[in-house]
Amino acid sequence: MATEHGGVDEGVRDGLVAAARDAAGASYSPYSRFRVGAALLCGDGTIVKGTNVENRSYGLTICAERSAVATAVTAGRVAFLAVAIYAPDSDYPLSPCGACRQVISEFMPPDAPVICVDRAGRCATYSLAELLPHDGLYELKDRPLD
């Protein structure tokens, strides 16, 4: 499932992208008309999906990635091996916003792949560390205050 260098098998990757595409179909984005789907590969091999949920109070919008994280954690899954993001209204592979990079990093190691796919199926893959370098809070991870 997960390869040594933080990658994932091709079949698993394809399944993850398909799940992200499926999730984008549920997008609630009447204000931006910009659909996004995310899919997390959990440590136990399951896939958890999320989509963006907008609001007429624009600032309350929830991105697809954080939507997926909240769903996974609610189901008791707190370790992710990879994430795919599918953006059918984007002309380029959409990588996560800054807030989502931070939230994903709580549950995913720095070398894990972030797989980004645009409307044409073009794919860009980054490690989480590439998207969130110099994580000054890394030492605090999994060490909440008493």
Ligand code: THU
């Ligand atoms: N969005 C995501 O869901 N994920 C991202 O990585 C970037 C942006 C959503 C938020 C909003 O609903 C729409 O895309 C336009 O910004």
